[in-house]
Amino acid sequence: MQQNYYASSGQTLLIELQNYEKQGISIWLEGLPSNSAEVSEAICVREDNNYMRDYVFQKGALSEVRFDKITKK
Numbered sequence: 001m002q003q004n005y006y007a008s009s010g011q012t013l014l015i016e017l018q019n020y021e022k023q024g025i026s027i028w029l030e031g032l033p034s035n036s037a038e039v040s041e042a043i044c045v046r047e048d049n050n051y052m053r054d055y056v057f058q059k060g061a062l063s064e065v066r067f068d069k070i071t072k073k
Helices: 002-022 036-044
Strands: 026-029 050-058 061-070
Touching: 002 026, 002 036, 002 061, 026 036, 036 061
Parallel strands: 026 061
Antiparallel strands: 050 061
16 A cells, blocks of 8 residues: 555656646756656655755746755754
């Protein structure tokens, strides 16, 4: 059951990020330009990592979505 949950949430994330890409919104992972497939894999397949999502706006419009790994100190 848990595996199906990750598969469906990963698919949902992938579709969401693909829609951003279609709108010309760039996607970043750990400070580097990325894409919907790479980010979805990093978040859903590598379950031992947690990522924070940041939205970057320019002139009131969304221009970037950034994903950065959260590390515990």
